[in-house]
Amino acid sequence: MTSYADFHRRSLQDREGFWAEQAKLIDWQQPFTQVCDNSRPPFTRWYVGGTTNLCHNAVDRHVATRGAQNALIFVSTETNQERVYSYAELHAEVQRMAASLIELGVKKGDRVLVYMPMIPEAAFAMLACTRIGALHSVVFGGFASVSLASRIDDAEPTVVVSADAGSRGGKVVPYKPLLDEAIALSKHKPGKVLMVNRGLSPFTRVAGRDEDYTALREKHLNAQVPCEWVDATHPSYTLYTSGTTGKPKGVQRDTGGYAVALAASMKHIFLGNPGETYFSTSDIGWVVGHSYIVYGPLIYGMATIMYEGLPIRPDAAIWWSLVEKYKVTSMFSAPTAIRVLKKQDPAALSKHDLSSLRALFLAGEPLDEPTAKWISESLGKPIIDNYWQTETGWPILTICNGVEKQASKFGSPGKPVYGYDVKLIDENTGQELTGANQKGVVAIEGPLPPGCMQTVWRDDDRFVKTYWSSIPGRQVYSTFDWGIRDEDGYLFILGRTDDVINVAGHRLGTREIEESISSHANVAEVAVVGVADQLKGQVAMAFAVLKDASQADTPEKALKLEGAIMKVVDEQLGAVARPARVRFVSVLPKTRSGKLLRRAIQAVCEGRDPGDLTTIEDPSALQQVKDLVGG
Ligand code: AMP
Numbered sequence: 001m002t003s004y005a006d007f008h009r010r011s012l013q014d015r016e017g018f019w020a021e022q023a024k025l026i027d028w029q030q031p032f033t034q035v036c037d038n039s040r041p042p043f044t045r046w047y048v049g050g051t052t053n054l055c056h057n058a059v060d061r062h063v064a065t066r067g068a069q070n071a072l073i074f075v076s077t078e079t080n081q082e083r084v085y086s087y088a089e090l091h092a093e094v095q096r097m098a099a100s101l102i103e104l105g106v107k108k109g110d111r112v113l114v115y116m117p118m119i120p121e122a123a124f125a126m127l128a129c130t131r132i133g134a135l136h137s138v139v140f141g142g143f144a145s146v147s148l149a150s151r152i153d154d155a156e157p158t159v160v161v162s163a164d165a166g167s168r169g170g171k172v173v174p175y176k177p178l179l180d181e182a183i184a185l186s187k188h189k190p191g192k193v194l195m196v197n198r199g200l201s202p203f204t205r206v207a208g209r210d211e212d213y214t215a216l217r218e219k220h221l222n223a224q225v226p227c228e229w230v231d232a233t234h235p236s237y238t239l240y241t242s243g244t245t246g247k248p249k250g251v252q253r254d255t256g257g258y259a260v261a262l263a264a265s266m267k268h269i270f271l272g273n274p275g276e277t278y279f280s281t282s283d284i285g286w287v288v289g290h291s292y293i294v295y296g297p298l299i300y301g302m303a304t305i306m307y308e309g310l311p312i313r314p315d316a317a318i319w320w321s322l323v324e325k326y327k328v329t330s331m332f333s334a335p336t337a338i339r340v341l342k343k344q345d346p347a348a349l350s351k352h353d354l355s356s357l358r359a360l361f362l363a364g365e366p367l368d369e370p371t372a373k374w375i376s377e378s379l380g381k382p383i384i385d386n387y388w389q390t391e392t393g394w395p396i397l398t399i400c401n402g403v404e405k406q407a408s409k410f411g412s413p414g415k416p417v418y419g420y421d422v423k424l425i426d427e428n429t430g431q432e433l434t435g436a437n438q439k440g441v442v443a444i445e446g447p448l449p450p451g452c453m454q455t456v457w458r459d460d461d462r463f464v465k466t467y468w469s470s471i472p473g474r475q476v477y478s479t480f481d482w483g484i485r486d487e488d489g490y491l492f493i494l495g496r497t498d499d500v501i502n503v504a505g506h507r508l509g510t511r512e513i514e515e516s517i518s519s520h521a522n523v524a525e526v527a528v529v530g531v532a533d534q535l536k537g538q539v540a541m542a543f544a545v546l547k548d549a550s551q552a553d554t555p556e557k558a559l560k561l562e563g564a565i566m567k568v569v570d571e572q573l574g575a576v577a578r579p580a581r582v583r584f585v586s587v588l589p590k591t592r593s594g595k596l597l598r599r600a601i602q603a604v605c606e607g608r609d610p611g612d613l614t615t616i617e618d619p620s621a622l623q624q625v626k627d628l629v630g631g
Contacts, residue, residue, distance in 0.1 A: 004404040004415075011418035011449070018418070019450060023256075025049060025263035026057045026299065029229040036447060041475040042468045043455065044447035046257035047232035054236050055131035056227040057259050058298035060095055062087045062274075069275060070303035073326055074120045077309030078167035079320060081197070085120065090127075090298075097121070097128035099223035100216035104159050104192040108133030108228055111238070113157035114284075115139045115148060115179055117166030118308035121213065122194045122284050123294050125161045130236050130255070132523055133228035134158075137238045137250070140285025141166050141175065146516065146572035147248075148182035151240050152190065153276040154250055154457065161194045162211075165201035168312055176203035231254025238457045239287060241390040242509030243466065243480075244498045250457030251287075251390050254450075259299055261419075261451025262291055265394045266300035266416065268402040269386065270330050271354065271358050274301030279322060280332035281307060286506075287390040288364065292332050296394075305467060311337050317347035320352040327356040334364040334505035338375050339535050349378050358386070359384050363395070364505035365537045366493060369410045387413035387493055389479060390507070391467070393451045396420050396444070396479070397491050412490040419449025422491065423476065430471050441497055442483035446475030499598065501530030501538050508577050510598070513540055516572045517582070520565050522546050527588050528579060529602040539580035541605055543625060545588055552584045583628045597622070605629050 011018045016035040023032070032050030059071070067088035074083045085093065102628060106112055112129050114136050116122035122138070129136040137155040139148055152160070160183075166173045176195070183189060193206070196213045206509065236258060238250040266272040270292070278297035282288035284306075297304035311319055319341075323331060339624045341348065359382040360375065367385045376383045385408070386398035399406050399414040408414065416422035424433040424440030433440040446468075456463040470478045482494035496502070499510045510528040517526045525545040530538040544565070552558040562582045589597040592615055600610035604625050 001042065002403060004400055004406060006404045007400070008416065008418050012421050015447075019046070019260065022264040023260050025059050025267070026256075026259045028052050028256075032232060038160060038447045042446050042448075042464060042477070043460070044200050045233050045470070046254065046450040047260070047415060050232040050256050051130065051229040052256050053227040053229055053233060054255055054259055054295065055094060055127045057263075058295055059087065059091050061126060061225060062298075062301050063091050066275065066301060067091075070277065070326075071298060072120060072123060073277070073303055073305045073308075075307050075322060076119070076167075077307075077313055077489050078170065079200070079308070084119065092123045092128045093120070094131060095225045096217045096220045097124040098131045098225040099220035100131060100194065100213065101125075101128055101134065101159060102225065103216065103220070104211060106134050106158050108230070110134045110158040111137050111155045113137045113139060113152060113155055113160045115141065115160060115162045115174070115175060116196070116284070117141050117163055117173075118283060118306055119163065119196065120306065121161070121163070123306060126237075126284070126290075126294055131225060131227050133230045133234065135237050136236050137240070137292070138284055139240065140188050140283060140576070141173075142285070142574045142576040144571055144574040145178045145181040145185060147512075147574060148178065149185035150248065152186040153188050154240070154248075156188045157190045157236060158574060159192045159194055159197070159527070160190045162315050163172055163196040164203050165200055167200060167308070169313060172200050174201040174203070176201070180204075180206070230255055233454070235454065236310060237290070239290060239619060241287075242507055242512060244499055244509070245511055248509070248512070249459075249462065249466070251453045252455050252457045253393055254454050257450030257452075258295070259393050261449065262296040263299050266296050266302070268400045269395055269398055270296070270332070270361060272297065272300050272302050272330050276303065276329040277303040277326045278330050278332070279305040279307070279319075279326070279328040281311065281319065281337060282332070282334070282364075288332065291393055311341055312344045312535045315348065315535060316341050317348035317351050320354060323354050323357055324352040329356055329358050330361065331357060331359075332361040332363070334365045335362055335371050336365065336504040336536055338362065338371050342371070342374050343535070346374070346378065350553070354379065354381070357381055359401070361386055363388065363413075363500045366495075367411070367413070372410055384408065385413040387491075389511065391453045392448070393453070396422065397493075408561065409486075409488075409490050412486070412492045421445040424485060425470055425476070425498070426480075436487045437484055439482060439484050439494065441470065442479040442481045442491070442493070443470060444477040444479070446477055447460045448477055501540060502539055503530070503540060503576070504536040506576055508540065510540065513542070513569060513577050513579060515543055516569050516577070517544060517565055517579075519572070520568050522548055522551055522561065523565065525588055527596050527598060527601055529605060531580075531602060531605040533580070539545070542579040542582040543585050543588060543601065543628075544582055545586065546584055549584070549586065558584055583625075585621065585624045585628070587618055587621045587624070589625065590617050591615040601625055
């Protein structure tokens, strides 16, 4: 067996040889002529000259050998449905969806926006897009009209695929009114809206625009839509994520490099085998859903579970019952979900036979030691933390047990994954930190490995400026996370360097939340910060200055106004972005040059020392925050 250190070294020193080998894990229509073209950094191109197709690799290529095997297992504890699609059935469904999209005018290179709950048609739509060379742009179903409108304007989709409603905790959550409102708000008007009607929530149809999927599917029941062979560098999708500014970025991914990266990760990281079952509890609206609900497991010939519902309904044993029933071998979740399960019923695991399970993978937010210890002891299986981002599409740090079994350390996601040349950079000097236990910005020396973002959709300039400008003259990608490396080479992640917060594993931009709150008629100014939370990791806290302070001069009035402001956020961005509290102050802590002191506000909220305050304009402003949070 190769040692992991050698494996990692080779991935960087013999980049071409290493990734040419990994490329054998997928099917190519035309072989590539160059593994890595980095002649125009940071715009690295992988597998140049090769042609392939993501949907072919995820579906078609398995039909001959495992047509009758499980491919997509849909379980909804919201609608009490359970439906298993074999690879042959998935193949047929994807072609029905592809034929429907083509009939609605979708062509290669067009964008299709998917605003869907966790139902099989969402996966069919994604696969149908990549099948025909169109780009999907999935928007998380928890986002509301303003978030959706900004994504519609940026992606300019030909078609939107949506559904009447989702459901959460047994409560129907209508999607269609939010979509209609978003299209009313957006400048770009998609030509068609393809509606999956689940019969959960009646909706109004817009004549000439809205199409019914049941009817179109029926029409294309026997559709045969061949896969469009695309260049390895052809974009497969865009996925929006939050950053420092209010405007979300469209992370653009390629085809060939992504397929190879995912296939390799199933083998080296996620301990999968073809024919086994993978269960990721994420949502297709997030990158984990793209990589490890839809594409990764399917590309590797595994069955994947798509779960609609809460982890604790009907009870906290539901996920473990699925592990037992479908003999799940690899499971992927987030620390918040594990904390919720522990709180609800710590003994739920023991009710089920979990012998099929090889490991539980956790990602998306810091994994705290009590949670890691509890789940590790309760499961009696390895718990493998992995750190990555929407931008990279697959893990940057973890323990690659598929290469060599290595110990995990509590609090650390692990070591740099093969293909990633991870560095720590001093924020002030831009110098690389090579010693142990020095805090720096986690960065990756380019080129990034296959599968990572190609650019920001239609904004190369923003891609370069945002991610690649930390060390002038060098091709170094910034993750915007603080990190530290110990003597043994394990990295620890210490939180974001920018204004991004992580609420229950969901990445949110505080600037977006501030913009939304500011749209309330009585808000003059607002600061939103992320504050540590026992259950969710972080929650958003807002401090607002009012135009008319008399609207909040009694506790009752303040509470009412707080509720009204939260409603604005719910309606514009979605409940996922709602701050835990909105507090009112007469002035916000700022520097003399007018910059908001967000880090100082955050420190005070967390009961920490706010640090150097020599530049603060009005010290009483921070005192107001302190008084409110009881510090
Ligand atoms: P997203 O793009 O939504 O996947 O969010 C990426 C961000 O989540 C990273 O930049 C980190 O701040 C955080 N994150 C993801 N995984 C981990 C992890 N395993 N440990 C600590 N933070 C994480």
